[in-house]
Amino acid sequence: MSVNLEKGQKISLDKEAGSALSRVVMGLGWDAVKSKGFFGFGGGSAEVDLDASCILFDTDNRPLDVVWFRQLKSKDGSISHSGDNRTGAGDGDDEQVNVSLGSVPANVKSIVFTVNSFTGQNFSQVQNAYCRLLNAADGKEVARFNLSVQGSHSAQIMAKLYRHNGEWKMHAIGENGTGRTFDDLMPQIAQHL
Template sequence: MAVNLQKGQKISLEKEAGSKLNTVIMGLGWDAAKKSGGFLSGLFGGGEKAIDLDASCLMFDEKGELQDIVYFNHLHSNDGSIQHSGDNRTGAGDGDDEQITVALNRVPDNIKSLVFTVSNYTGQDFSSVENAYCRLLNGENGQEIARYNLSAQGNHTAQIMAKVYRHNGEWKMHAIGENSHGSTPDKIVPRILPHL
């Protein structure tokens, strides 16, 4: 049974998974919010603009210095331990729209924290987004370990979702859930640093 994470909550990934974790997958899903206004708004240019949310993973070392970013424009970490599934520009369809796979056993020793963010490349705020979530899966068996529902209300265009970090030889997860702004992950870095 997956944990529904609350903002600020911390969990041990291995304890929740029930076994040693070698691979985790962060899944991101969303739908465009339904516009109200009916027939006339459709006739007079009320058409919806596609919403392009982007999942990213930022890698920080022990000193809190950014070492690498995996996102739609850089699909593999330089060391090969993290891979992005590729850019989904609409959120159409069921299930995860984007996934980032992390081989925890291959993350270099100098990396202490992996921070997962969502940013809206097309610039709408999150009040235009429905059913947005991120979840962490056991990469070995697809079991959902934890889920975090992203708030669909507010004028933010990005969110710092969660941090996966090393602590006493095991990987833990901290649900951050802090609203931010920025169409690409590099613009969110100043807001991430206090959480490292």
């Protein structure tokens, strides 16, 4: 059973999944913006390019690595990105970040996931946007964060995976921001480490 995440909520990933998680997938999905053409005819879809990114931090809260559309794999190989989807076309997740929790280096204390509107639309203009966490072993959804009613901002610090007593936990941050890439959110992210 999936948990609908709310801002500030913390969950144990192992408990939600029912067993120890070894691999998780953070999925991001959205639908293209529908636009009306001249006199309501010839409408099409405006391009919406949302980007999923994840930043790895050490025990001193310094960024170690980032996985995003310009670097699709972490330097150690434990995290990979499915690639940049620039339209939101199609069903299901438009972008995915795969995390092999057991392969994440011991010096990584936390992994922060963000979403940015690279094309600049705010989330009130993007339909059916969501982020979800899946157990990669069975494809079951562990948690979901609905973004489509988030308002007139263009970015969000969505969640943080972090180590606590030998177990990975998740903190649903859900903080709104602005900016086209994760880099624009770094001052805000620092407040949640």
